[in-house]
Amino acid sequence: MSVDGATGGRETGPAALERVDVVDAELVEDDETPAGGAVEAYDPVAAILAALDTKAAKDLHEARPRKTKTGYARDWALWGEFHAWLAERTGTLLPLSSITVGTYVAFVKWLDEVVEAAPNSIERRVTGVASEARRRGYEVPKAARAAATQALKPLKLDKERQQRGRGKAAAITPADLRKMNTAPLERPPQEGARRHRALVVPELARLRDRSLHTLRFAVAGRNEEMSALDDTDIRLVAEGLEVHVPSVKGRPPRDVPVAYGESADTCAVRCWIAWQQAKLTAGAEPDGPAYLPVDQWGNLGTGRLSADGCGRAITRSAKHAGLTGRRITGHSGRRGLVTTGRRKGKRPEKLRSQGGWAKNSPVFWEYVDEGEKWEDNATEGIGL
Known part of the structure; x- marks a missing residue:
């Protein structure tokens, strides 16, 4: 040796x-x-x-199966996001190898209170981080794993937490996008939250989210696809945007046209132009990632906004806009484009191509049926 x-x-x-x-x-x-x-x-x-x-x-x-490895890689990326979040509050960035009782329990609380993940999802992510840490040669003390398990016990007994992440994502509409994109920048403190003062959303974060939500809807983008977009994938032309959605998780890439919208608040083209100009003014490198993190003080990050970050952005915006009672996630835009498009008479093949669904995708045709359910309704006009 x-x-x-x-x-x-x-x-x-x-x-x-x-x-x-x-x-x-x-x-x-x-x-x-x-x-x-x-x-x-x-x-x-x-x-x-x-x-x-x-x-x-x-x-x-x-x-390990490819799906497991991909999941563990996402868990490790979340571990990095947690460290960045912790650094914003302490002023010190800890190394990712610092797996201790304190960091592991804080990670569980972050996933619960900030990410609002379901207890079973938190448990799996803790396991994924441990596996990835060992693969990188880092020590995972038994005491840290035991403490994380102990911190999870009361979360598993909470019925509201158990319901997190269950059920299908609800479709969003252009009206929902308008509410999210025009919500006040000052967000009141949540009931029961430790923060008792209003949170003022930085203008840079608002512009980023407006663009992220509208473009996600327009291209029926998944979280991973929105995260992987680069500036060079989005080209401004006379008619609107030509978007090259890159390949993620083995899915084929696709080229998607996005026309100018009817309203400035929901137009993916104008929202993209505004965000692009703002982030370059803030010091972003040209031709870099399309979407970047923005902290609570309005500072622009240099790394790519993660897939989980893209998903949390739309959920957070929907909650602040008062869109409660529905489960709005990163998948809501994909569902919403199809259901809204069918109600407006858009051809299924056009919608399927826009979102990159396979011809025989049962999920896609489920969305089509949802958009058509009131068209030629079975109980309409039959003498009832």
């Missing part, structure tokens, strides 16, 4: 383990070295065991 740097290039261990790589620990400051500047003795047994653990984690990861 070759141990880079730690043994001066010497070979140790049986020949059968030649392909197992041993990674050095990170360098430490001088005051963290053993007393007197002594160098700790190299332990070949510990090195081999550590290498085997790393190799096993890699093999187990490769053996």
Whole structure:
């Protein structure tokens, strides 16, 4: 086995383990070295065991179904979002390897109170983060996992929390978009929330959300597709926008035309132009991600807005606009384009192409039926 740097290039261990790589620990400051500047003795047994653990984690990861690996990758991205959120409040960005009782319990509370995830979803995400952390060679203390499990127990007993995420996403309409896009910037504190003062939404965040919601509706975009969009995928032409929706999760890409809307508040073209100008003025790199994070103080982030961030944005805007009683999620725009389009007489093949549904997609035809349910209704005009 070759141990880079730690043994001066010497070979140790049986020949059968030649392909197992041993990674050095990170360098430490001088005051963290053993007393007197002594160098700790190299332990070949510990090195081999550590290498085997790393190799096993890699093999187990490769053996997992693609859907599981994708889910765990999203869990790790959420772990990063949590750290960014925590840094905004503490002024210090912790390393992603800092998995402790404190960070794990805080992660559970963040998923519950900020993301508003269902308890079962939180439990799965905690597992996904642990799996991804081990694959990256980070330690996941048993005490941290136990503390997260303990923090989850009361959440699982809460019936309202158990209902989160259940049921199909409701379709939104242009009227719903107008309510979301014209809601006041000052949002009153929620009942029971720890924050007792009104939240004022930064203008930059408002412009981002207006564009995100209207373009999502226009292209029937999924959360992952909206997150993956770059500026170069959206081209302004005389008739409106030509949008190249990139391939995500193995789905084929598609090119979608978006015409100018009738109202400035719901026109995806004008909302995109306003957001594009605002983010470039705020210092965004040209030809970068189409949608970027904006914190509560109006500071523009540099990284791409995540898929989960895209989904939370529309749910948050709908809640603030008073669109309660329906489950509005990132999928609501896809459903809404089809149901609204059919009510306005748009051809199914046009709608199907816009959203990238397969010809035999049962979900798509379910949306078509929903949009047509009052057309030539079975009980109308039959003498009742």
